[in-house]
Amino acid sequence: MNAEKRREIFQRLRTANPAPTTELNYRTPFELLVAVALSAQATDVGVNKATKRLFPVANTPEAILALGEEGLKDYIKTIGLYNSKAANIIKTCRKLLEEHDGEVPRDRQSLEALPGVGRKTANVILNTAFGEPTIAVDTHIFRVSNRTGLAPGKTVRTVEDKLMKVTPPEFKRDAHHWLILHGRYVCKARKPDCFNCPIADLCEWPEKPL
Template identity: 75%
Template sequence: MKPADRIEFFRRLAELNPNPTTELEYDTPFELLVAVILSAQATDVGVNKATRRLFPVANTPAAILALGEDGLKRYISTIGLFNAKAKNVIATCRILLERHGGEVPQTREALEALPGVGRKTANVVLNTAFGQPTMAVDTHIFRVANRTGLAPGKDVRAVEDRLMKAVPRDYLQDAHHWLILHGRYVCKARRPECPVCVVRDLCAYRQKTVLPAG
């Protein structure tokens, strides 16, 4: 995609949604961190249902640690891989209390040292909680970047690196949210909604869908 087209691509997405954000529900960086850990291979809707029960009862590292692993599982058992996630969240809470005064660290190195936190999760927290211009590439962003020609790459890291260079600086802070939402609701995996897509004329996808006849 040409530089001028990339600028227009994000200008249109920004016009459509001036203040994009995550669909995970949270009030503090710690709540966001827990929600993102729980969201691996799960839907935001499913995570929100669980955290609406959990956070009123325990929404700090100390409070969740007091629940214990079995106690935490009772709140998140509707989420996939909840056993492993409960173990990781408990271990993360312990580290936050022992090494970071109960606060969520604001560096990639410290975040990725937490159990259950990989590069994508760290990017989400750095971007959404702390306002850093990072790019958390999930399946939606990977698909949109490749399908549109915005920033094609063979793997997640390649797409992240290309997006960090390709996204115009003025749009970098919110780009990850725009791309996720676009992939989730318009540029869908099985059948993209090309007829209603605001960037369809900028997109390199050759098998664009059309409105059904009649």
């Protein structure tokens, strides 16, 4: 895929959705960190239902530590892997208070040092909470990048590195959200909606029914 086609893809995605953002509900970087930690192998809808109950009661490291691990589980037990997620969130809250004055750090190294926080989560926080031009590659972005030919790669990191290289600078901050939403609602895994896809004519997927 050439640079002109990639630019047109992002241009169309921006025209359709000029101000994309996460579908996780949050008001502070810490709330986003908790929501993203809960979202692994869970839907955003399911996470939002849990945090709608949790955040009015506890939305700071101090407040969640006061709940304790068992207390936290009561709020997130509808979410998959809630036992390990609760343990990691409690450890993260302790580390934030001990090393970062209770604030979510703005650098990748510190974020990835938090329990349960990997590169993808760090990218989401840097991008969505702090406006950094990072691209967190989840299953949706991995699929869209490979299927369309936008940034093919056999591993998540390969796709991330390629997207960072080929995405024009003006689109980098929002590329993450455009591609996730496109994969979630249009370029779906089992039944991609090619007939209602705004970039179908630019897509290089050999199996598209057009």
